[in-house]
Amino acid sequence: MSRTGVLVVAKAPVPGLVKTRLMTRFSAEDAAALASAALLDTLDTALSVPGASVVVSLAGVIDDAVGADDLRERLSRTTVMEQHGDTLGDRLDSAHRDAVATIGDDAVVMQVGMDTPHVTVEHLQAGIDAVTADGGAALGPAADGGWWGLALRGARGSDTLPGVPMSREDTGARTEQALRDAGLTVHRLPDLSDVDHPEDVPAAxxxxxxxxxxxxxxARLVPAVS
Structure with missing residues (x-):
């Protein structure tokens, strides 16, 4: 039976360096606090997936982050690896390879970011189960045209990511096509919305x-959410 894991790709929530698009409504400190809360919830969810190792591909310095103490406690239960690569696609490819090297050859790894605090154990497990069944890929589309999660076995298909234009309305479609062109069956996971803009906060x-x-x-920052 293949080993399984959850890969969380994250950036240390330092004020002024994360969630800058939220700063049209929130202060830099509050935007970073929202990013920190989203990362904390994502880590809690990842750590709750039965039998899965958790690897965190991290950019930035947690000691400088909002909520550093809580984040350090969660991260102590994971394997933390530094991100490397020139582009986002490069970093994602490397993160998948690093996760497999850590968890074990042929591991089934479900990757998620820190923009979907509402992701559930069931969402992550669905990706793991789909790839465990046939060795293909599982892709979670995002409402903005990107994607929120990707499951692969043994990092097969991650080498397509550097060639996909990221942060575009067609990134999800292009990623799916690149995986199919690489010979992988692609299972679609439920659509989720990222937290990128102020109006996304209450919705998420x-x-x-x-x-x-x-x-x-x-609930504290947006009175309409309670």
Whole structure:
């Protein structure tokens, strides 16, 4: 039976360096706090996937981040690896390879970012299960045309990511086509919305558990969310 893992690709939530598009409505500190809460919830979800190792591909310095103490505690239960590569596609490819090298050859790894605090254990497990069944890929489309998650076995197909234009309305479609062109069957996971803009905050918080870090913070920062 293949080993399984969850790969969280994240950036240290340092004010002024993360979620800058939220700063049209929120302060740099509050935008970073929302990013920190989203990362904390994502780590909690990843750590709850049965039998899965958790690897974090991290950019930046956690000591400089909002909520550093809580994040350090969660990260202590994971394997943290530094991101490397010139482009986002390069970094994602390297992160998948690093995760497999850490978890074990032929491991099934479900990758997720830190923009979907409402992601559930069931979402992550669905990607792992789909790839475990046939060795293809599982892709989670995002509402903005990108994607929120990608499951691969043994990092097969990750080498297509550097060639896909990222952060575009057709990134999801291009990623799916690149994986298919590489000979992989692609299973689609449920669509999720990223938290990129101020209006995304209450929408995502409404989908989170009320006790989650993101929902509790959003309820304080956005009075309409309660």
């Amino acid at each position: 918080a409404a989908l989170c558990a009320p006790s989650s870090a993101f929902a509790r913070l959003a």
